[in-house]
Amino acid sequence: MTHVVSESCIQCKYTDCVDVCPVDCFREGPNFLTIDPDECIDCAVCIPECPVNAIYAEEDLPADQQHMTKLNAELALLPGWKSITKRKAPMAEADAWKDKTGKLSQLIR
Amino acid sequence: MTAPIDTEALVIGAGPVGLFQVFQLGLQGIHCHVVDALPHVGGQCAELYAGKPIYDIPGIPFCTGRELVERLQQQIAPFKPTLHLGQQVDSIERLPDQRLKVSTGSGCTFHTNTLFIAAGVGAFVPRRMLLDGLSAFEGSQVFAEHPAPERWASQHLVVAGEGDAALQTCLSAIEGPQAAASVTLLHRRDQFSAAPDLIAQMRQACAEGRMRFVAGQPTGLRTANGHLQALELLNPQGDTEWLSLDVLQTCLGLSPKLGPVAQWGLAMERKQLVVNTENFGTSETGIFAVGDINTYPGKKKLILCGFHEATLAAFGAVALLRPAEKTLLQYTTTSTLLHQRLGIA
Numbered sequence: 001m002t003h004v005v006s007e008s009c010i011q012c013k014y015t016d017c018v019d020v021c022p023v024d025c026f027r028e029g030p031n032f033l034t035i036d037p038d039e040c041i042d043c044a045v046c047i048p049e050c051p052v053n054a055i056y057a058e059e060d061l062p063a064d065q066q067h068m069t070k071l072n073a074e075l076a077l078l079p080g081w082k083s084i085t086k087r088k089a090p091m092a093e094a095d096a097w098k099d100k101t102g103k104l105s106q107l108i109r
Numbered sequence: 110m111t112a113p114i115d116t117e118a119l120v121i122g123a124g125p126v127g128l129f130q131v132f133q134l135g136l137q138g139i140h141c142h143v144v145d146a147l148p149h150v151g152g153q154c155a156e157l158y159a160g161k162p163i164y165d166i167p168g169i170p171f172c173t174g175r176e177l178v179e180r181l182q183q184q185i186a187p188f189k190p191t192l193h194l195g196q197q198v199d200s201i202e203r204l205p206d207q208r209l210k211v212s213t214g215s216g217c218t219f220h221t222n223t224l225f226i227a228a229g230v231g232a233f234v235p236r237r238m239l240l241d242g243l244s245a246f247e248g249s250q251v252f253a254e255h256p257a258p259e260r261w262a263s264q265h266l267v268v269a270g271e272g273d274a275a276l277q278t279c280l281s282a283i284e285g286p287q288a289a290a291s292v293t294l295l296h297r298r299d300q301f302s303a304a305p306d307l308i309a310q311m312r313q314a315c316a317e318g319r320m321r322f323v324a325g326q327p328t329g330l331r332t333a334n335g336h337l338q339a340l341e342l343l344n345p346q347g348d349t350e351w352l353s354l355d356v357l358q359t360c361l362g363l364s365p366k367l368g369p370v371a372q373w374g375l376a377m378e379r380k381q382l383v384v385n386t387e388n389f390g391t392s393e394t395g396i397f398a399v400g401d402i403n404t405y406p407g408k409k410k411l412i413l414c415g416f417h418e419a420t421l422a423a424f425g426a427v428a429l430l431r432p433a434e435k436t437l438l439q440y441t442t443t444s445t446l447l448h449q450r451l452g453i454a
Contacts, residue, residue, distance in 0.1 A: 019236070019362070019364055020157065020364060020365065021364075022230040022231040022364075022365040022366055022367045023367055023380060041230070041367070041379055041380045041381060042379070042410070043230040043401060043410065044410060045153070045157065045230055045365065048157075048161070085239075086236065086239060086361075089297075
């Protein structure tokens, strides 16, 4: 089990989640945050922090987000994706993107 | 180093489950000491859920995190636990007499027969400013722990942050016998999450020249002879500037960190303590783990599950502490003994 960041985070990166993670398991890409499943302890503290409700426990992922479990694990291993432990400003266009769906094609690895 | 405190029971963590552990131990006639890293009780309920609603506490259709903590404090009051707040447990070791020696970072030591780890997702510790080389000055010129005026009396003080704690620190450092020589508030931008009246007071103090605000993102530091002299800042205009200082107090909020639990030699699974579901004992006799810190088949991280765990752990403890006595199940409604312990007899 792990927690998973769903597509809602793409192009937003509000980063409120990283402030509360007790094990520093968030990794930052150009326009998405991912959870390293080997570090996550399923504490669920991050879930209510996300302003766009992007984070789910693996078994609670909506049907159309099931692919994100594997993608989170893959992205967490990419060398360019570094640990992020402190909140920073969201992406400039975050408010415009936050309610959009089907953002997967926008993901930059 | 003061003399060790002898106790039958020690609880690590004063969140809802740690507080309810105190209650259940009290019903069993066991007095306990409680250690928590925060300067107040409540744990996650105080830090993350203080004003947020909780709807799944049995018998309480709705309360906030703060209200739940207040009710638990009221409930445990008859048992008069000794609280050791603002302290973090560093190490646990077994003494030759089989008791446990538990030491905190502030030099407090306990010799306890039973230990209850209700540490949740770890200790809430102040967030540090991340800047290459800055940690070398921690404790001498750079402080993240609770602000204390003696650190900056007659010194040039920079306070980093944007919340209540940062602004309050600035406002108290500009006056009194231990006033700083100068006070500068540092934050990335001219926008604050502090209470409106604190923001107004801060702006007033800036207007009167008693302190100042500098907007900028720290990017580097200047040192000389092992002394921190200045922070390099990138200001909102994109220019680099230098901010001289004697003392840097960071007030960047708190963040939970699992910390040293992993080094206590207890069986773990995915960084959580493995327990049995009979009495929530860990792999070490006399050490119990309750609430978010433990794991077992079917574990759900809910406050109400932690209450159940704490109840059975208290029964487990009394069986260890008073092996000769038969542990009776008594009801608070009818038991004279429990009424005595609750102070209502």
